[in-house]
Amino acid sequence: MKGKKIFSICLAGTVIFGAASCTKEVEETKAEVKIWSAPSYVKVLQDIDYSAEESYAAYYENNSFEMFTYKNEYEAGQLIVTPTAEIKEYDIKVSDLTSANGDTLSAENMTVYNQKYVSVDKASTGHKNSLIGMMPDALLPFDTAVEYGENTVEAKLNQGIVIEIFTPETQAAGVYEGTFTLTADGEEFAVPASVTVWDATVSSENHLLTSFLVKQEKVFAAEMDASFEMYEKYYEKLLDYRICATTMPLHKVKDFDEYLSQLKKYTANEKASTIQFFDCSNSAWTAYDYDVFTEKMVAIAEESFKDGKNYLKKLVYYLGMIDEPHITKTEDKVDPFLRGFAKARRNAIKQLQANKESYEADEALFDEIIDKIENFPFIVTATHNDKYDYEKMVEVRRKEAEEKGLTFVEDPEEEYKITFCPPFDSCHTSAQRANNVWEDLGAWWYGCNWPQNPYPTYHLDDRLLPTRLTSWMQYNYGIVGNLYWAVNDMKDSNAYNVSEMPENVYEDLANKNCATNGEGFL
Numbered sequence: 001m002k003g004k005k006i007f008s009i010c011l012a013g014t015v016i017f018g019a020a021s022c023t024k025e026v027e028e029t030k031a032e033v034k035i036w037s038a039p040s041y042v043k044v045l046q047d048i049d050y051s052a053e054e055s056y057a058a059y060y061e062n063n064s065f066e067m068f069t070y071k072n073e074y075e076a077g078q079l080i081v082t083p084t085a086e087i088k089e090y091d092i093k094v095s096d097l098t099s100a101n102g103d104t105l106s107a108e109n110m111t112v113y114n115q116k117y118v119s120v121d122k123a124s125t126g127h128k129n130s131l132i133g134m135m136p137d138a139l140l141p142f143d144t145a146v147e148y149g150e151n152t153v154e155a156k157l158n159q160g161i162v163i164e165i166f167t168p169e170t171q172a173a174g175v176y177e178g179t180f181t182l183t184a185d186g187e188e189f190a191v192p193a194s195v196t197v198w199d200a201t202v203s204s205e206n207h208l209l210t211s212f213l214v215k216q217e218k219v220f221a222a223e224m225d226a227s228f229e230m231y232e233k234y235y236e237k238l239l240d241y242r243i244c245a246t247t248m249p250l251h252k253v254k255d256f257d258e259y260l261s262q263l264k265k266y267t268a269n270e271k272a273s274t275i276q277f278f279d280c281s282n283s284a285w286t287a288y289d290y291d292v293f294t295e296k297m298v299a300i301a302e303e304s305f306k307d308g309k310n311y312l313k314k315l316v317y318y319l320g321m322i323d324e325p326h327i328t329k330t331e332d333k334v335d336p337f338l339r340g341f342a343k344a345r346r347n348a349i350k351q352l353q354a355n356k357e358s359y360e361a362d363e364a365l366f367d368e369i370i371d372k373i374e375n376f377p378f379i380v381t382a383t384h385n386d387k388y389d390y391e392k393m394v395e396v397r398r399k400e401a402e403e404k405g406l407t408f409v410e411d412p413e414e415e416y417k418i419t420f421c422p423p424f425d426s427c428h429t430s431a432q433r434a435n436n437v438w439e440d441l442g443a444w445w446y447g448c449n450w451p452q453n454p455y456p457t458y459h460l461d462d463r464l465l466p467t468r469l470t471s472w473m474q475y476n477y478g479i480v481g482n483l484y485w486a487v488n489d490m491k492d493s494n495a496y497n498v499s500e501m502p503e504n505v506y507e508d509l510a511n512k513n514c515a516t517n518g519e520g521f522l
Contacts, residue, residue: 032084033083043464065079086153105176112163114140211244213484239272294347485520
């Protein structure tokens with residue numbers, strides 16, 4: 001660890017360490033540049049003076065870049081530049097770092113970003129301890145910032161530079177040290193850099209199930225590019241960080257041959273943990289076609305037998321048609337939809353079992369696939385409710401039939417278990433978890449404009465550490481999946497109160513259609 005030194009620089013003067021100073025020959029106004037650092041989970045607002053902030057003292061007094069990481073993961077740290085006068089141009093050069101044993105952590109594995117900021121002048125409704133001010137949000141590749149002339153800093157503002165490092169699985173454990181070079185208006189000075197690589201490896205195979213909605217039409221509107229390739233960029237970028245978008249890249253959603261091809265591709269991708277089942281909604285998006293579900297489930301299973309690979313293992317079906325049924329007034333559809341899917345999947349099992357001999361499939365693979373179909377997860381964004389409980393709804397339907405003088409006959413093949421997906425705040429007591437987390441299916445959970453701080457969120461005016469805590473809490477609670485609305489639902493309201501894309505997504509990111517800052521986009 002380097003000593004706690006304060007970096008100072010006099011523009012048009014000599015780079016110095018320690019107390020501020022300038023060469024006396026220079027007559028023009030001198031500007032001191034304070035350089036400090038913070039971990040990637042700490043938000044540093046652009047317009048706050050942190051010199052007297054006790055909780056930030058350890059960061060403000062640390063002039064070196066420090067980072068701790070496992071092997072085979074992305075991790076990042078921040079350098080913060082705070083000048084007393086405007087810097088018209090700054091740059092950063094990273095370099096190889098070496099350990100005491102002579103091993104090298106290559107600069108080729110380092111990516112530099114320029115921090116962009118958006119104005120948050122009002123707390124999200126209901127938030128406690130919101131951060132207010134110029135909020136760090138988008139990260140712009142540093143070369144792009146230079147290209148567009150955005151590598152400037154106004155006087156007395158904080159400008160973040162984020163250095164992200166991917167540590168290869170083959171990297172030797174140890175402390176790697178060296179020097180990065182920061183230039184401000186032609187003046188160069190050295191920044192001590194230290195990266196500790198722990199002797200543990202993050203698995204390449206992703207075990208966290210995720211379904212983060214990426215709206216294709218919003219990609220097209222924001223990028224002015226309606227190509228398959230542009231959506232694919234979004235999908236692949238999320239995978240880099242082990243997040244799965246709800247929908248795979250597809251030219252046509254209803255093209256099953258293309259779907260099957262992409263399913264094979266992403267089943268083989270260790271970063272992809274979760275894949276949405278083929279779209280079985282009808283053309284009016286009012287009901288699901290259960291015959292189509294059975295047909296496609298059988299087709300995927302047969303392709304699995306042919307190739308000797310389980311193409312069903314990553315599949316889930318998030319039922320967007322009954323999203324938040326308690327809000328969208330679709331509670332009455334949950335039970336019939338799930339009964340329909342339960343029977344459809346058992347019809348698929350019957351077909352596969354009837355033709356088992358013709359497949360010549362490995363016995364273990366066959367049993368694995370049958371088990372997956374029987375326990376297939378149908379995800380509904382809801383907490384436990386008697387209206388979604390199969391046994392209780394059987395009694396309701398029996399009573400309704402008797403009141404009409406009809407004979408009720410239960411079809412046991414319609415029995416289902418729902419994969420509940422409640423909000424983040426619906427699992428913090430043991431009683432809530434007992435209601436929502438099935439022992440054999442687990443449960444998912446989700447975030448949107450609710451819940452809010454002090455529960456973990458992805459909201460713009462919240463802190464960053466709770467974002468990381470979300471996954472640790474998930475593991476602790478036995479929750480297997482995380483669903484989020486949404487990655488890129490950027491919207492504004494025009495004069496006619498019609499939702500449309502904002503003119504400038506960087507300057508107008510406070511979502512005016514919602515009381516929560518950052519709701520619907522990351």
